[in-house]
Amino acid sequence: GAVVSQHPSRVICKSGTSVKIECRSLDFQATTMFWYRQFPKQSLMLMATSNEGSKATYEQGVEKDKFLINHASLTLSTLTVTSAHPEDSSFYICSARGRVTGSYEQYFGPGTRLTVT
Amino acid sequence: AQSVAQPEDQVNVAEGNPLTVKCTYSVSGNPYLFWYVQYPNRGLQFLLKYITGDNLVKGSYGFEAEFNKSQTSFHLKKPSALVSDSALYFCAVRDMRSGATNKLIFGTGTLLAVQP
Numbered sequence: 001g002a003v004v005s006q007h008p009s010r011v012i013c014k015s016g017t018s019v020k021i022e023c024r025s026l027d028f029q030a031t032t033m034f035w036y037r038q039f040p041k042q043s044l045m046l047m048a049t050s051n052e053g054s055k056a057t058y059e060q061g062v063e064k065d066k067f068l069i070n071h072a073s074l075t076l077s078t079l080t081v082t083s084a085h086p087e088d089s090s091f092y093i094c095s096a097r098g099r100v101t102g103s104y105e106q107y108f109g110p111g112t113r114l115t116v117t
Numbered sequence: 118a119q120s121v122a123q124p125e126d127q128v129n130v131a132e133g134n135p136l137t138v139k140c141t142y143s144v145s146g147n148p149y150l151f152w153y154v155q156y157p158n159r160g161l162q163f164l165l166k167y168i169t170g171d172n173l174v175k176g177s178y179g180f181e182a183e184f185n186k187s188q189t190s191f192h193l194k195k196p197s198a199l200v201s202d203s204a205l206y207f208c209a210v211r212d213m214r215s216g217a218t219n220k221l222i223f224g225t226g227t228l229l230a231v232q233p
Contacts, residue, residue, distance in 0.1 A: 006160070032219060043207065043225045044161075093160050097219055106221060108153070108161040 002100040003027055006093075006109035013084055014117055021079045021112045023094030029074035030096035034106065035067075038091040050077050084116040119144045121210050123224035130198045131232050138193040138227045140182075140208030149211035150191040151221065152182055154204045161207065167191060178202070198231045205229075 003026040013019050023033055032051050036044040048064075050056040050071035058064045066088075068080040077096075081088055091113050095106040120143045130136045142148055149168050153161040165176025172184045182193045191208060205226050212220040 004160075034220070041226075041228075043223045046220060049220065091158075095161075104219070105163065105166075106219070107163070110160040111158065113158065 002098075002105070002107045004030075004094065004096045004107045004109040006112050008112060009110065010113045010115075012115045012117060015085055016083055018080055018082045019084055019114060021081075021092055021094075021114075023077045023079070023096065023109050025075045025096040025098060025107070028096075028098040028100050028107075030077075030098045031074065032097040033071055033077040034095045034097070035069060035077075035079050036093045036095070038093060038111075040091075044093060047079075081114065084114070086116045089114055089116045119210065119212055119214065119222055121208050121222055121224040123206075123208055123227045125227050126225075127228045127230060129230045129232065132200050133197050136195050136198045136202070136229065136231070138206050138208075138229060140191045140193065140224060141189050142191060142208075142210045143189065144210050144213055146213050148191075149213075150182075150184065151209040151211075152176065152180070152191075152193050153207045153209065154178075155207065155226075156204050164193070164206075198229075200231050200233050203229055203231045 005024045007022045035047045038044050047062045048056045048058045050069050052071050056069035071077040093111045095108045097106045122141045151166045152164040155161050165174050167174045167184045175181045207226050208224040209221040
């Protein structure tokens with residue numbers, strides 16, 4: 001149990017285009033989903049927290065108009081990188097928080113490698 | 118300020134030897150502590166957590182961690198390392214500030230390299 005998927009696993013896009021990344025909790029309901037960004041050989045940087053049916057809460061320094069987050073259901077959240085630029089190239093990881101085996105934990109997706117050319 | 122420190126960027130150990138990956142934390146109140154492992158180009162996998170109770174926590178793949186309140190540490194250990202344990206390890210603490218909505222604060226990660 002407690003599987004989180006991300007799609008796509010890798011994406012290459014041209015500068016100026018938009019890219020959507022999906023995060024799904026496959027076997028549990030996620031009241032909260034988190035989006036992280038990870039640069040090579042660095043830690044995870046929390047970008048935003050989203051609760052189902054409400055607006056995402058963005059961390060300081062993260063542009064909400066550039067990184068659009070939608071949490072439309074208890075099993076799906078999407079991150080759209082708008083007008084992507086090469087500096088947006090990174091590894092994006094989502095996590096979903098839900099109650100599995102009696103306790104609430106965060107479960108992480110496998111990540112999406114975004115390359116902007 | 119709440120924070121997690123992993124003082125070693127890399128730990129090298131020979132297969133079969135015991136390993137320790139260090140983590141110290143700074144948080145208000147009682148900490149909720151976690152260890153995750155990340156393999157190349159993959160997301161994080163949960164290893165173990167400490168919430169309350171016994172200071173020695175046992176987790177997945179033979180790993181364990183010891184919570185030491187006086188030293189504010191939560192070091193990850195394994196009695197006998199395997200080459201397949203080679204990966205990036207993250208220590209994390211739950212952000213206990215009001216309104217933090219269960220955020221995790223991660224350390225910078227420690228790369229474990231186990232030599233055959």
